[in-house]
Amino acid sequence: MIQYLELLFKNLSSWGLPVIMVIVGIVEFAYGLYESRWTKNERILDIVCFIVPKIVVRPLIAYTGLLLLPFLLPGSKGIFSWVPFWWGFAIIAVADDLTQYWYHRLHHQLPWLWRFHRTHHSASYMGMAMASRQNIIYTIFFSQIYLTTTLVYLGLGYPALFVSGIKSLITTAAHSSIKWDKPFYTIRWLKPVGWIMERVISTPATHHAHHADTTDDGVGYYKGNFGNMFFIWDIIFGTGIITRQYPSGYGIKHYKQEEWYAQFLWPVFKSRKEGSELSPNGPMVGDAV
């Protein structure tokens, strides 16, 4: 049984997750969940963001890690391999996800960081298409990747395999335009499970609220709900709201359909759209984010 689980998570971390995303994405598209908002510019941006990190950024980080860590931490390879599996699992889960919570939260709360994260919020739709959509700088400096790579080098690689697999499934599912969590709020006997689930992990309801284009309806909350795998950080720090509803609109109000290359590579390439946050003399933050 454990061997099958191990094989499952190994495949998930290599080709499994991209395949799941493509299949779910096709289902979303077939059900018309992107409506007519997946324009050519959005399509190119989403596809480039889906492919480039997988074939360039991840291998580069792994290679750099393997090269640098023996110099930075000499004689430390595998020194914590004695840590029992479930403790290793807990250590990695907290270290990885809490670091991502902070990385994400600071990109919303420190205005000078916002433009590196804006690309993820500019999509006016939710779903597999936009789940990987990020500016390249945001992806490269994805801080928890380095922390987790270091913990793997120190001997926690086996629990890290399971944590990263579970985490990627939860975060991907939270971005889906399929509202799979709805039965947990409507079916009576599932409600207690839903109550716990929405406080522990990110769900479409809580994460869609984070991607809303307004907070005026009392459902959208782009100023919070920063959690990725765990929602519990938002509960602890008071940055989350739970409404069990889904926003009517997604994206950012001041979006100017900036060129895909500017969104992907800002500040290397800038937008020609007048008044855009990504234009050469554009505002740091278009409106309150």
Added chain:
Amino acid sequence: MKTDKITLQKIFRDILISVLLYTLPVILMLLSFRLTGQRPWKNANNTTINRSR
């Protein structure tokens, strides 16, 4: 454009809480070793020595 003072105070406070949260699983693990008398790092050392022989 600057971050308002209240937000900065909250960030600072929450970072301090986070330091505790980061160490929590490590502290709980060490506590469990103390309570159960487990010494898994000693087994790991023995295994390494046996392997080298």
